[in-house]
Amino acid sequence: MASSEPRRLSLEIARFPLKTPFVIARGAKTEAVTLVATITQGEATGRGECTPYARYGESVDSVVAAIESIRGAVEAGADRAALQRLLPAGAARNALDCALWDLDAKISGVPAFQLAGLHAIAPCVTAFTLSVGTPDEMAQAAKAAAGRPVLKVKLAGAGDAERLAAVRAAAPDSELIVDANEAWRPENLDQNFAACAAAGVVLVEQPLPADQDSALALKKWPVAVCADESVHDRKGLAALRDRYDLVNIKLDKTGGLTEALALAAEAEKLGFGLFVGCMVASSLAMSPALLLAARARFVDLDGPLLLARDRPHGLRYDGSILFPPEPALWG
Structure with missing residues (x-):
């Protein structure tokens, strides 16, 4: 303006x-x-x-x-x-x-949402993240969070099948999505996807290193696959269509809300589902990403829930329901 x-x-x-x-x-x-x-x-x-x-x-x-x-x-x-x-x-x-x-x-x-062409921002359900640990540690964390509708399970490669089984047993009713953070390798994709399918996982995020993800194009996997480290902005998006079903849009990757909105539109045009994610940060960082939430199959904006303290005027969470920001915070 x-x-x-x-x-x-x-x-x-x-x-x-x-x-x-x-x-x-x-x-x-x-x-x-x-x-x-x-x-x-x-x-x-x-x-x-x-x-x-x-x-x-x-x-x-x-x-x-x-x-x-x-x-x-x-x-x-x-x-x-x-x-x-x-x-x-x-x-x-x-x-x-x-x-x-x-x-x-x-x-x-x-309001910023109107500047972006939206009529409103509605409350949404966010995933809640479980850190990597031993199966017992992750089971305890999952049990404490078992009332949340969506859990995002961090994985690390070796031992992931045991971690998943422990989390599923501790949180039988939660929808599970997993994030390998590039820790899997082409040679163990089959066994890791089988473990995900057995645990009822609905999404696997970035299983392979970004420079090795061409192996994902070899077959149709039993669980939907989402790109994170492999996609930052619109450049190169079209080349990922045979590897991923969804793309994780994080504003720290796209370089802000402006490109995030453009990336979302291009991804939808190419047939990708949308996942809105975040880094671990305060409510100020989450707020702009909420303008994308209504378009996303999954929302992972739980950063403030992991903090010992948030900033003043922080976002309101009711369990896993996330409410729009007040103008005093952002937008």
Whole structure:
């Protein structure tokens, strides 16, 4: 939205301790470290939160440097369209893009969901994530979360069949989706998919490393397969049609809500189902992704549920039901 008033950009590192360690196939962490971009114009302020991710070659310092490299353009009034040309997809662009959506909503007085062409944002059901552990540890975690309708089970390769059986026994009524985080290999696909089918799993997310996922095209698997690390934005999406049934859209991968909306539209056009995911971060990072939730078969926006504390005006969760953000938070 046009405004003649000057802009000011500020950056802040935010740290959120986790309730328990978050463990996936490639490591563990005890806190979420995010970067918040705040753009102020007159009386209006927009914020966006990103999570730098080492898997994609990012660090807090590298993301700060990327944002600082275009500070002049942002403060001179670069809009969301210009931002897509100024930075590549990734965490840095995500923070700025979401801050600009929020700023435009605040300046115009029109909610971000309406700016995106939506009539409303409805509450949705989010998956709840279980970290990798021993079968006994995961069974205990699953038992504690057994009342939740959808559980996302992190896997790690060796021992996954035992983990799945333990989780299923502890949470017999929950819909299970699993995330291997690239830990499987082509030679064990058959046995791992068989274990998923036996446990009643409905979705397998990123079973193979992104550079080895061509093996997924060899046959039709008994459980739907979703791309995560293999897809960031629209580039290369068409080449994945013979490998995946769904794509996981994360704003830190797409570089913000602008590309996420475009990716969703292109994915739907190509016949993919949609999965909306997140990094472990605060409610500020989840809020823009909620604009995609109504289109998704699965929503995994449970980041704040894993934190020991969220930021002020955080999203409201009633069990696994996630409600839209208040304007004081975002949008």
